[in-house]
Amino acid sequence: MIEASGLIKRYGSTLAVDDLSFVIRPGLVTGFLGPNGAGKTTTIRLILGLDYPTAGTVTVNGKPYQQLTSPMHEVGALLEAKAVHGGRSAYNHLLCLAQTNDIPKRRVAEVLGIVGLGDVARKRSKGFSLGMSQRLGIAVALLGDPQILMFDEPVNGLDPEGILWIRTLMRSLAAEGRTVLVSSHLMSEMENTADHLLVVGRGRLIADCGMAEFIARSSGRAVLVRSPQPDALARAVTDAGASVANTGEPGQLLVRGLGEQQVGDTAFAAGIPVHHLAASRVSLEQAFMELTADSVDYHAAVPAGRSSAHNGMEA
Amino acid sequence: MAALTAGRARPGTGPTPGLRTALVGALRSEVTKIRSVRSTYWTLILLVLASVAWSIANCAGEAYRWSQLAAQDKAGFDPAQASILGLASLGQLIIVVLGALTITSEYSTGMMRTSLTVMPRRGVLYGAKAAVFAAVSLVIAVPASFICFFVGQRLLASTHVAATLSQPDVLRAVLASALYVAMCGLFAFGLGAILRSTAGAITAAYGFLFLLPQLAKALPSTWYADVVRWLPGGDVIAEITSTAPGQIGTHLFSVWGEFAVFGVYTVAVLAVGAVLFLRRDA
Numbered sequence: 001m002i003e004a005s006g007l008i009k010r011y012g013s014t015l016a017v018d019d020l021s022f023v024i025r026p027g028l029v030t031g032f033l034g035p036n037g038a039g040k041t042t043t044i045r046l047i048l049g050l051d052y053p054t055a056g057t058v059t060v061n062g063k064p065y066q067q068l069t070s071p072m073h074e075v076g077a078l079l080e081a082k083a084v085h086g087g088r089s090a091y092n093h094l095l096c097l098a099q100t101n102d103i104p105k106r107r108v109a110e111v112l113g114i115v116g117l118g119d120v121a122r123k124r125s126k127g128f129s130l131g132m133s134q135r136l137g138i139a140v141a142l143l144g145d146p147q148i149l150m151f152d153e154p155v156n157g158l159d160p161e162g163i164l165w166i167r168t169l170m171r172s173l174a175a176e177g178r179t180v181l182v183s184s185h186l187m188s189e190m191e192n193t194a195d196h197l198l199v200v201g202r203g204r205l206i207a208d209c210g211m212a213e214f215i216a217r218s219s220g221r222a223v224l225v226r227s228p229q230p231d232a233l234a235r236a237v238t239d240a241g242a243s244v245a246n247t248g249e250p251g252q253l254l255v256r257g258l259g260e261q262q263v264g265d266t267a268f269a270a271g272i273p274v275h276h277l278a279a280s281r282v283s284l285e286q287a288f289m290e291l292t293a294d295s296v297d298y299h300a301a302v303p304a305g306r307s308s309a310h311n312g313m314e315a
Numbered sequence: 316m317a318a319l320t321a322g323r324a325r326p327g328t329g330p331t332p333g334l335r336t337a338l339v340g341a342l343r344s345e346v347t348k349i350r351s352v353r354s355t356y357w358t359l360i361l362l363v364l365a366s367v368a369w370s371i372a373n374c375a376g377e378a379y380r381w382s383q384l385a386a387q388d389k390a391g392f393d394p395a396q397a398s399i400l401g402l403a404s405l406g407q408l409i410i411v412v413l414g415a416l417t418i419t420s421e422y423s424t425g426m427m428r429t430s431l432t433v434m435p436r437r438g439v440l441y442g443a444k445a446a447v448f449a450a451v452s453l454v455i456a457v458p459a460s461f462i463c464f465f466v467g468q469r470l471l472a473s474t475h476v477a478a479t480l481s482q483p484d485v486l487r488a489v490l491a492s493a494l495y496v497a498m499c500g501l502f503a504f505g506l507g508a509i510l511r512s513t514a515g516a517i518t519a520a521y522g523f524l525f526l527l528p529q530l531a532k533a534l535p536s537t538w539y540a541d542v543v544r545w546l547p548g549g550d551v552i553a554e555i556t557s558t559a560p561g562q563i564g565t566h567l568f569s570v571w572g573e574f575a576v577f578g579v580y581t582v583a584v585l586a587v588g589a590v591l592f593l594r595r596d597a
Contacts, residue, residue: 049435050428051596066435069337077432083425085352092351099344100434102336140429 001026002047002148002181006056009042009203016042018203019056024181026147029174031194031211032183035292039203040183041079044152048077060148072101072144078151081133086126090117090136093125098143111139131162138169148179155189167193187288201292223255223263226276236270237263251275334439341434341443349417349451358413359451362406362496363459367466369401374467381474395478395485396556398467402460403492403552407499407524410452414500415507415516417448418588422511431597441592445504445585452500456493464489484558491555491570495547495577499524502581508588523580524548540566547577 002024009017017039024030034040045051047058049065060068060075068074084093094108112118115135120128125136134154141149151170155163170193174180184190190197190211197214199207207214227233230251234244242257255263260279267274349355374397381389421427434440464485468477480486499520507516528549531542543549544567551573554560560570567573 045428045596048432050431052594066437068435069333071435072433079428079432080425083429085348085420085424085426087352087354088348089351092347096344096347096351097429097433099347100337100340100430102340140433 001062001179002058002060003062004043004047004056004058007043007046007053007058008055009039009046009051010054016203017046017053020200020203020205021056022198022205022208024148024179024198025196026179027174027177028195029170029180029182029193030196030198031190032181032198032200033187033190033288034183034185034200034206036185037202038185038200038292040185040200041152042203043200044077044079044150044181044183047150048075048079070101070144072097072103072146074144074146075148075150076141076144076146077149078134078137078141078154080152081130081137084125084133084136087124089122090125090128090139091121093136094139094143097140101144103143107143107145111142114142115139130157131159134158134162134166138166146178148181149173150181150183152183153185154182155184155186199288199292206292222279223258223260224252224276224278225255225263225267225274226252227267227272227274229272232270233267233272233274236266236272240266334436337434337436337439338443341436341439342447344434345443345447349447352420354416354420355413355451358409358416359455362409362455363462365405365409366399366402366459366463369405370398370463370467371470373397373401374470378471378473389476392476393558394468394471394474394476395464395482395488395558396553397471398464399460399489399492400552400556402456402463403495403556406456406459406492406496407548407552408521410456410496410500411503411520411524412517413452414448414503415513415520417504418444418507419511419513419516423513428597437593438589441508441589445501448504449497449501452497453493456496457490460489460493460496478558482558484560487570488556488558491574494574495552495555498574498577498581502577502584505581505584505586505588508592509584544568544573545576547573547580551577 003022005021007017007020008015020039020043032040032043042051046053047060047065057064059065065071065075088096090112091108094111095105098105098108109118109121112121115138117132117135117139120132125133128136138151138154141151149170151166154166154170158166170180170182174195182189182193194211196210197207198205199214224247225233226249228251230253234253237253237255237258238244240258240262242255242263245254245256246252247254258266260277264274264277267277374394377392377394377397384392421430430440431437464478464480468479471477478485480489502523503516503520506519507513510516510519525548528543528546531539531546531549534542544551550567554567554573555570560567568576
């Protein structure tokens with residue numbers, strides 16, 4: 001259980017974390033989601049006692065992290081994969097960390113096996129690929145067999161095999177009843193792994209809800225319909241209680257609030273011809289983008305004429 | 316994935332070690348850290364080789380030209396110092412690098428964040444790091460000083476003035492030289508904690524140990540005499556390595572007085588480093 005209350009972190013004039021309060025409950029995979037620069041890493045550093053909050057408190061199992069007497073047995077954390085001394089072998093890296101928490105040598109050998117680095121244990125980590133470094137970082141997190149695991153952007157820069165491995169690992173850790181906090185700037189990363197979501201933007205909490213609720217709340221169902229009489233169709237479905245958005249394509253509408261059957265029936269009743277009609281579920285990625293659109297620090301310039309968030313959607 | 320649970324080192328949240336257990340763990344960890352990177356071996360091997368090479372070159376040279384030396388020069392010759400001056404003057408250059416690296420390499424690699432995550436008691440981590448480094452540098456510097464001494468005296472045998480450890484002040488000079496080297500390393504360690512940069516810490520240490528005494532020489536001689544006793548890197552090395560320290564310069568404190576001065580600097584730098592280590596974001 002991780003509890004944050006009124007967390008604020010200011011670096012000079014930059015407000016990295018702005019009044020965050022949340023509870024990360026045991027036995028769930030909590031996705032910590034936000035655009036780059038939203039304050040995810042800073043929050044994790046605050047949880048781990050690496051940085052001190054400007055205001056507010058955060059506790060792990062009821063205590064500030066720095067007061068944990070045996071932190072590796074309670075929390076395992078993966079920060080940057082390359083936060084290792086490259087001149088040290090994987091085995092010695094793990095050993096020197098294990099010794100601080102009185103973890104036996106055989107556990108070092110064991111986690112090397114779990115993450116699949118047994119064969120390169122005696123090699124200096126300088127020569128490791130990003131994927132191998134990531135595995136080494138995860139081995140550190142697993143050393144103390146903790147109930148809480150935190151992974152900061154674990155799939156960043158990994159190849160598909162590495163991504164699959166980490167996803168499988170996170171799922172199996174959660175299946176064992178552990179608390180897993182995984183941060184990402186990719187909504188698609190969360191779709192299959194997270195039970196609960198914490199969404200942040202510019203340091204502020206935007207959403208704190210279950211994955212199912214997030215999907216229901218922010219995407220909903222929409223129907224994409226094309227007609228030679230779009231204005232008449234828009235009036236008809238609006239009268240039937242739907243909301244209509246223009247997709248930018250001539251003659252094409254995005255209808256929310258009605259199912260595809262109801263949209264078809266409404267058009268038929270009004271005598272409006274329909275050339276195309278299809279259900280279109282707004283992807284989580286788009287829902288996330290809409291939700292955080294106001295909180296992205298640096299927007300890329302949008303090409304002229306195609307700025308709508310709903311354009312180009314095909315079911 | 317079954318191994319994840321099968322390999323459980325301890326069920327539940329594990330033991331709750333007190334400060335003592337944490338300290339023991341941190342010390343073991345720091346020993347593993349320092350012995351598992353090559354830079355430790357390179358610097359320490361270089362320290363021993365350079366010091367011994369200096370002793371060989373100097374003592375063999377003195378022995379070679381002994382017969383041509385004036386009686387006055389022979390009378391002023393300090394055979395013990397001839398063998399260990401290299402350890403103090405070259406050893407300090409090298410140990411400074413290791414002392415700084417012991418802490419700054421953790422910052423430059425990002426390892427410090429991992430270290431603090433597994434050992435969030437920062438005071439314990441800092442203390443263990445400094446203690447292990449101090450122990451390692453003494454374990455190398457003390458034998459190195461004796462090797463320099465014995466090798467040098469062996470080469471000076473033909474002069475019939477070679478020193479023995481039983482002579483007054485000889486053992487003191489041999490041990491003080493090693494202690495001085497270790498202290499230089501700790502001084503650089505403290506600077507490393509403050510500056511968190513390898514280049515910065517080494518530059519600052521060299522500036523203090525070499526540049527300041529050299530700059531002081533630009534002062535009028537009476538001022539220099541007043542200033543240099545407060546600067547460990549300058550004439551102090553000659554005094555520490557000497558078996559007749561009183562003759563080196565009346566402008567200096569005694570050997571242990573100079574150690575006290577350097578000790579105060581070192582403790583101050585280590586203390587400032589510790590406070591910053593505890594308070595700063597990692």
